[in-house]
Amino acid sequence: MTSLRLRAGFVLFGLILMAAVASPAAAFKVTGSFTGWWDQPDEQNHGLIIAISRLPGGDQTAVVFWAHYNDSGSPTWLLAQGPLRDDTIEADLFQVRGVNFMQASGTRPDAEERIGTFEIVFENCDRGEVSYTTELPAVGAGGFAIQRLTTVPGMECSGGVSDNVPPSAPPEKFEIDLDPTPDYPDAQGEAEWVMRPGSAEFEIEIEDVQPGEYSVVVGGEERGTLVAVMDDDDDDWAEGELEFRSPQRGDKPLLDFDPRGQSIEVFLDGELVLSSDAPEEGTPVGEGKGPGFGGQEIEVEMTNSGVYSDGEASAELERERRLVSFEIEVEDIPVGEYPVWVDMTEVGVISVELDDDGDTEGELEFRFPLTAGYPLLDFDPRGSLIEIVEGDTTLFFVDFPSSGDDSNSDRPGHGGPGGKGPGPDLEIDFDLPNEGVYPDASAEAQYEIDEDGREFEVEIDDVPAGTYTLTVAGVERGDIVAVVDEDDDDGFNAEGKITFSDPRDSDDELLNFNVRGESIEILEGGTVIFSGTFPNR
Structure with a gap:
């Protein structure tokens, strides 16, 4: 430890604080991304140099150089070293x-002589508070605020576990079943972990509870609270899920x-x-599952579901x-x-951001083999359904082609420039809840994607x-x-349906709107007969 402190001190001591660099906010765990130069905004030319390192035994440690001045105005420094505790360096x-x-x-x-303690509590990735005690009369005890000046190139600060994943780390995952206790024999659960350079997810799902x-x-x-609600398809049991993300996304906890x-x-x-x-390590993700090398280019326009009518999206495989x-x-x-x-x-x-012209745009690029700054392409998009979503709503989608050789594939959502493949079959069936006006009535909605396009059909019966x-x-x-069903003996109950398709078939309405994740109602006059939210998957 002595050698580490002395040699690092000789290298870093005397450097002057640098110009401010912006970084992400909202961190609750000190990670390697906190390494950098930190200013004392309330004091003249004072500051810290923080280095987060890993010891041979695997534990993380922080080394902090405090650049300040003595009573005569000459520059001097003190050195701190200690473990990480959540959002704190002790x-x-x-x-x-x-x-x-x-x-x-x-x-x-x-x-080297120990002269006191030095604690940093971080508010987020950019700011923190320092408190210290010393035996030195000229320094005494006190505290001060710090704010970030520099970041580590290529590393995003989120305060989550993904901060410490190096760009060269192979992606990994695990999926395990959660075992029920004897008092809850019907309960079922699953835990899934996925880690890639720059991101990590951990999800718990439970059902039949x-x-x-x-x-x-x-x-x-305790890491969080999972709310189990009644399953629409099961009157007896509830289900729920809790997903953690790093970096944090939306309302998912960090x-x-x-x-x-x-133990989980x-x-x-x-x-x-x-x-x-949980296992000590996950299994490798995507080995042999990518599209492989070759000479092929497929580019397609994605279908806009209508939520943001001016929006455009595309997908390209090279x-x-x-x-x-x-x-x-x-x-x-x-x-x-x-x-x-x-x-x-x-x-x-x-991530969609404003460009220099005031327009909005965003892109996400995967690469194989693993390239610094890009997520690993560990899946094959050919023949797959590609979607851009917001919450539970699909904004853009496309059945990505399997090849680039079909010239009859220039319609949105099913190929575009470069070809059309069969795409995956997708079918979602949904029984619309009856609001009780006609208790014996029923309604069903079906959404389907196949090689011919999209179709949405709603049927009602016994009305x-x-x-x-x-x-x-x-x-x-x-x-x-x-209309009245010819097979209905009492002649009172009727049935009917409406079908939408894209591309439009001769007897259908045009399907030019999004269905998945949206509310659906069937009304008679102003009275709601059936209503529900169509599933997203």
Whole structure:
């Protein structure tokens, strides 16, 4: 430890604080991204140099150089070193005495003297508060504010576990079942961990449980609350999920802990419901699953679902001899963070920002092999459903082609320039809840994607004959005419349906709006007969 402090001190001591650099906010765990130069904004030319390092045993430690001045106005410095505790560095403070310029190493082994304590509590990635105690009369005890001046190139500060993942780290994941306790034999649960350079996710899902608020405990510490609500398809049991992200996205809590090698427990009112032990390491992600090298380029325009009518998005796959890239671009939608799904699995997030002309745009590029600054392309987009979403709403989508050789593929959502592949089949069926006006009536909505396009169909049955209005997301989309079923003996109940398609078939309405994640209502006059939110997947 002595050698580390002395040599680092000689290298860094005397450097002058640098110009401010912006960085992300909102951190709750000190990570390697806190390394850098920190200013004391309330004091003249004072500041800290913080270095977060990992000791041979694996624990992280902080080394802090405090550049300040003595009573005579000459520059001087003190050195602190200590462990990390969540959002805090708890360090011992040292002074070096009796060493002259370029003095030979080892000639003064007792040069360092512990003189006090030094604690830094970070408010976020950019600001913190220091408190110190010393035995030095000229320094005494006190505190001061600090603010960041520099960042580590290529490292995002989130305060989460992804900060400490180097760009060269191979992606990994684990999926484990959570075992029920004897008191809750029907309960089921699953935990999933995915880590890539620059991002990490940890998700807990439970089902077949009682409704309520469940405590999620990882490694003996409570990490969050999972709310289980009744399943629309099951009148007896509830289900719920809790997802942590690093960097933090939307309303998902920050993943500031590593679940690997930890116990995972789910409690209801203090009683253990589900539990398991996570593996020490995940399994490699995407080995052999990427599209592979070659000479191919496929570029397609994505279909706009209508939420932001002026928005545009595209997806492009380029396969070369030594590099494969898959890029998604979006523009002219509000500034924000938008997850990207491939076959209904989130693979990344597009950050949409203002450009120099005041327009909005964003892009997300994956590469194989792993390239610094880019997420790994560990999936093959060919023949997959690609979506850009906001919450539970799909904004743009495309059945990405399997090849670039079909010239009859220039319609949005099913190819565009470069070809059309069969795409994945997707079918979502949804029974619309009956509001009780006609208790025996039923309604079903179906959304389907196949190689021929998209189709959305709504059917109603066992209702009085007449005309019913269909609304999606509060907008009237068409009328369903219910006629008496010829097979109905009492001659009272009727049935009807309406079909939308894209491209439009001759007898259908045009499907030019989004369905997934949207509210659906069927009305008779102003009375709601059926209503519900269509599933996103």
